[in-house]
Amino acid sequence: MSAVLSLEEQIDQWRSYVRRRQTIQSGDVAELEDHLREQITALVDAGLAAEEAFLVAVKRMGNLDALSREFAREHSERLWKQLVVVSADSGESARVRTDAIVAFCLAVAAAVAFKIPTLFGLELNGNTEFLTQGGGVYARNLSLFALPLLTGYFVWKRRLDIRTYRWLAVAFAAAAVFANIYPFASGGETEALAALHLPIALWFIVGIAYAGGRWGEVAGRMDFIRFSGELFIYYVLIALGGGVLTGFMALLFKAIGIDAEPFFTFWLLPCGALGAVLVGSWLVEAKQSVIENMAPVLTRLFTPLFAVALLAFLGALVWTGHGVDIQRNVLIGFDLLLVVVLGLLLYCISARDANSPPGVFDVVQVVLVVSALVADAVALWAIAARISEFGFTPNRVAALGENVILLANLAWSAALYIRFLRGRVPFTSLERWQTDYLPVYAVWAALVVVIFPPMFGYI
Amino acid sequence: MAINKDLIAASSTPIVLAILADDDSYGYAILKRVREMSGGRMEWTDGMLYPVLHRLERLGHIKARWEVADSGRRRKYYRITRSGRSQLAEEHRQWQAVDATLRRIWEGLSLPAGMASAAPLPEGV
Numbered sequence: 141m142s143a144v145l146s147l148e149e150q151i152d153q154w155r156s157y158v159r160r161r162q163t164i165q166s167g168d169v170a171e172l173e174d175h176l177r178e179q180i181t182a183l184v185d186a187g188l189a190a191e192e193a194f195l196v197a198v199k200r201m202g203n204l205d206a207l208s209r210e211f212a213r214e215h216s217e218r219l220w221k222q223l224v225v226v227s228a229d230s231g232e233s234a235r236v237r238t239d240a241i242v243a244f245c246l247a248v249a250a251a252v253a254f255k256i257p258t259l260f261g262l263e264l265n266g267n268t269e270f271l272t273q274g275g276g277v278y279a280r281n282l283s284l285f286a287l288p289l290l291t292g293y294f295v296w297k298r299r300l301d302i303r304t305y306r307w308l309a310v311a312f313a314a315a316a317v318f319a320n321i322y323p324f325a326s327g328g329e330t331e332a333l334a335a336l337h338l339p340i341a342l343w344f345i346v347g348i349a350y351a352g353g354r355w356g357e358v359a360g361r362m363d364f365i366r367f368s369g370e371l372f373i374y375y376v377l378i379a380l381g382g383g384v385l386t387g388f389m390a391l392l393f394k395a396i397g398i399d400a401e402p403f404f405t406f407w408l409l410p411c412g413a414l415g416a417v418l419v420g421s422w423l424v425e426a427k428q429s430v431i432e433n434m435a436p437v438l439t440r441l442f443t444p445l446f447a448v449a450l451l452a453f454l455g456a457l458v459w460t461g462h463g464v465d466i467q468r469n470v471l472i473g474f475d476l477l478l479v480v481v482l483g484l485l486l487y488c489i490s491a492r493d494a495n496s497p498p499g500v501f502d503v504v505q506v507v508l509v510v511s512a513l514v515a516d517a518v519a520l521w522a523i524a525a526r527i528s529e530f531g532f533t534p535n536r537v538a539a540l541g542e543n544v545i546l547l548a549n550l551a552w553s554a555a556l557y558i559r560f561l562r563g564r565v566p567f568t569s570l571e572r573w574q575t576d577y578l579p580v581y582a583v584w585a586a587l588v589v590v591i592f593p594p595m596f597g598y599i
Numbered sequence: 600m601a602i603n604k605d606l607i608a609a610s611s612t613p614i615v616l617a618i619l620a621d622d623d624s625y626g627y628a629i630l631k632r633v634r635e636m637s638g639g640r641m642e643w644t645d646g647m648l649y650p651v652l653h654r655l656e657r658l659g660h661i662k663a664r665w666e667v668a669d670s671g672r673r674r675k676y677y678r679i680t681r682s683g684r685s686q687l688a689e690e691h692r693q694w695q696a697v698d699a700t701l702r703r704i705w706e707g708l709s710l711p712a713g714m715a716s717a718a719p720l721p722e723g724v
Contacts, residue, residue, distance in 0.1 A: 171626060171649060171675045174668075178627040179645070202644035210650040214657070 147190045151176065154198060161208040163215055176201060236426065242296065243422030246289045250418055251411035253285045276331055280319045283339035286417040288312045291349040293418065297425075298352025311345045315589075322593045329534040330593040337538075337585040343368070344582030358568070361575035366490045367424055369435030369483070374420040382412050436491030443484050443501070447508035454511055457518065471539040474519045478546040481512040485553060489574055494567040502561060509554045516547060534596045538588055545584055549577050602641060611643075611651045612660075613690035619661055619679040620687055626652065626675070652677060660686050 151173065158169050176197050183193035201207070257277070291312070295305055319338055324331035347355065347364040354360025386404050393400040456462075488505055520543065527536075556570045618624060618632050626648055633641055655661045660683035668674040679687070 167675075168649065168653075170673060172646065174625070174672055174674050175627045175630075175645060175649075177670075177672065200645045202646040204646075206644075207646040207650075210647055211653075214650040214653050 147180070147194055150191075150194050158204065161204065161211070163208050163212040165215075168211065172201065239297070239426065240422065243293060243418055246293055247415035247418040250286045250289050250414040253289075254410050254414050255407075276324065276326060276335075277320070279335040280324075280331065280338065281316070282335065282414075283342050284312070284316055284319065286414045287339070287342045287346055290418055290421055291346050293421065294346070294349035294352065298349065300349065300352055304348070304353070308345055308349055312342070315342055318590050322598055324593060324598050328599045330596050330598055333534055333538050333592055334589045337588040340585035341582050341589060344579065344585075347578070358572050358575050361578060362490055362571060365486055365575070365578075366433060366435070367421075369487050369490070370424040370433055371417075371420050373434045373438070374423050375416060378416045378420055379413075382409075382416070433491065435487040439484050439487040439491070440501070443488060443508055444504050446481065446484060447504055447511065450508065450511035450515055454514055457515075470519060471523055471536065471543060474516050475539055475542050475546065478512060478516055478543065478550060481509060482546060482550060485509055485550070486574060489571055492567065494571065498561045498563075502557070506554060506557045506561065509550055509557065513547065513550055513554060516543065520547075534592055534599065538592065541584060541588075545580055549574075549580070607641065607643065610641075610694075611648075612655065613687060613694060614641075615648075615651060615655060616660060616679060616683055616687040616690065619677055620684060623676050623678045625677065629677075655683070658686075659683075 154176070155169060155173055158164055158172060159166070164172075179197040179200060180190070180193045183196055184190060188196065291308055294300075295308065300308075315338060319334065322330075322334075324334070347361070347368075350364050350367055351357075351360035354363070386408060389408075390400055390404065485505065485508075488501075523540075527540075552573060553570060556565060556573055559565045560567055560570060614633060615629060618629050624632070626645075629652075630643060630645060630648055633643060652661065652663075656663055656677070659680060661677045661679050663675050663677050665673050666676050
């Protein structure tokens, strides 16, 4: 009896091993398994022990690498497709379908939620000033239309326990309160800052739900970083597609004398933008194991280019002796530069095998980070000299604070990276630092939302 | 005697089609039949039959269907189609031409004894 059981276990193992091959689909696995079992039965009838029969049958099946290559040659399309389509006869398809249905329902819910305030006479001002009247309320609450639903999706999907669930709900309730209780000056700086920073703080909440109890682990947070990068790319792609769609719609309706623009501004664009957050997230989840992640690929392409560009900038700075021209928004520009460099670093880390030794690309990465730090230090130096002259507006304090946070993150990353290159620390210490630092961004964003408005008198 | 890989690959289509022309069948039974008919001299790697079957199916020469076998397992059966039969006839003509050519060439050659006749069939499979 135990021999039969162990044979079943062995076949189970073999099946899961074969299943991992991308080009061999579940139907093929069933076909091969039938063959394997038939072969084993024949060999056992011929007098072999079950275990021997299994070994011989597997051997006769042939080398799995060669076999999956052969399948790939016959089914080359399988290396491409498999996006959302699930083969009809696999047991997983029901689960995947439920997932898709839930995600699409939530996307519709997000779109509907966006239109609910209009029932109470709050109209989105679609002309020029987004941050006026109803527009201001919308801007501050924009993230509250989509992110709670996205969090709900992950709560449902990861089957989070009620305790975590309750804390997440409290966080969103608090966000809703702080977004709406302050008497913001219409179109003021603090209102714009709150509108910009609330999504950042709330994205952290989404992360806790996404990690589903693994937020305490480096790997859990790293998965969330990967997810965020992929979602960003999907979102941009969906937005591009949406742009093409609206362009054609406008063209077609114009041809019959109907101005469709109000519909786009008030319905299609905002509802689509919110729904796309959920659809994009679902897409990233549905095909994370199917297709190579895009963020690390783009990182590989652009890290050397950014490194060269920054080196050229620093070289020109030294060669010409020009100072950095401190315009009003130069600090925000350098903040964005650091964000891009941080992104390049993060997605390089996220795709790197922690066990592989330092290589050329790691050196390029360090050059990129260090040159960005030097460029930013030059800019900060120039600003520090004239900060009293400029005065401390909310925008400037926020930009300065972000710059300091990013600088600290990147500086210590660079230090760890250099130590890794010299073989002093393992690569995982860099991973740990990056993922441990994530809450700092969320806390800062929350501070900007909660503290800045009263601190600066709601201007 | 190991048969050259290219020969195995080239002969797989007519062999599979011919076996299916006889009756509908499934992977394991097809391989078993190949072993019997060749006296064990045509050794196919078992798994490799399936990409061949899938290719023939894609070309429309055979058609697959799932059935539940006596053992209770699902089994994929293949049936030859009309286009498969005409393909088989075509392959038959071609192989006969190759065979006839080779025969004539072998006759003109003086091969060492033992090589002209086929090796003795091994016992069993």
